[in-house]
Amino acid sequence: RRRIGQGDEAMLRHTRSCARACARASATGSLMAISRTERLTLTGPSVGQLARRGLHVMAALPYDTSALSPAMPTEAIVRHREHEAEVVGKLNSILAGTELEHRGLDEIITATSNDAEHAQCFNYAAEAWNHEFFWSRLTPGGAKPPDELLQWIARDFGSFDGLTTQLHARARGLFGSGWSWLVLDRETLRLHIVNSTALIHPLGLGLKPLVAVDMWEHAYLVSGVDREEHVRSVLSLVNWELVCDDLLAAVNLSDEQTKLKYLVRLSMEDMKKLKHVMVHHGVLELPAAPHLTKLDFLPADEDVGVDFDSPLDAAMADATRAAIQRRARERS
DSSP, X not given: OOOOOHHHHHHHHHHHHHHHHHHHHHHHTSGGGSOHHHXXXXXSHHHHHHHHXXXXXXXXXXXXXXXXXXXXXXXXXXXXXXXXXXXXXXXXXXXXXXXXXXXXXXXXXXXXXXXXXGHHHHHHHHHHHHHHHHHHTBOTTOBOOOHHHHHHHHHHHSSHHHHHHHHHHHHHTOOSSOEEEXXXXXXXXXXXXXXXXXXXXXXXXXXXXXXXXEOSGGGTGGGTOOHHHHHHHHHHHBBHHHHHHHHHHHHHTSOXXXXXXXXXXXXXXXXXXXXXXXXXXXXXXXXXXXXXXXXXXXXXXXXXXXXXXXXXXXXXXXXXXXXHHHHHHHHO
């Protein structure tokens, strides 16, 4: 196994110093919080050398370290970032001189997922990617989920409360440390709650991560809260508008066969509801037609002035008319 040399230790110390300096700068809103020596270090040859070597660096937060308070205290974020800096520094040390050195984090995760031989490489790459994704999905005060996202959530979890309840349950049930996720199954276009630990990662399973909750102890013990309160705090900070955009973009990138399967499944679900209403209640109250144009399944044509009916919608309408006529004949 490759030992960490003096140069690697220096890199780790440098990365930790940068993390602490950036945290103080974000907390005060000014680079004056960074000492002169640290400012020279942050802008000097070391950073340029890292970039030229193509090494992984810790991404800057999209907000001040104090912006997520009180849900996530400043001290907790600073500690969290220091841990993240150590992860990135150790990752660069592990990758040095290997075939994975200049590959992206997502590529490394996919290539080493569930591979015991590259467990150390996977662990640090996954943690680095997870943290960057985790911070990117949070925003001060949080953002409410758009109606389009609520429709997807209602289909797979019953309601938004159903989603949060299941996420809390999965996080509580996580044995040891790890992550809890809201993901999109790219094959079925369904939403799921999953946990990841050891050599398992959503990217390695072909899933699309949408929300991540860090369930490692360093994420919540500094704040003096338990897992339940930690999950509640994270969910209160999620930018659900960004999650919705991410979801729809992933769906639109799906192949045509996957989209067709999704539409057929939606049609079948609606037909089951229709059959239940007709047989058990004797009335017809169809739900609104799916907004297929919002998902790029069908072209939007605002100039026509009428709703665009898909072949599936037309077939359902024909079936409805035929059922009404048949019931009318039976009554006469």
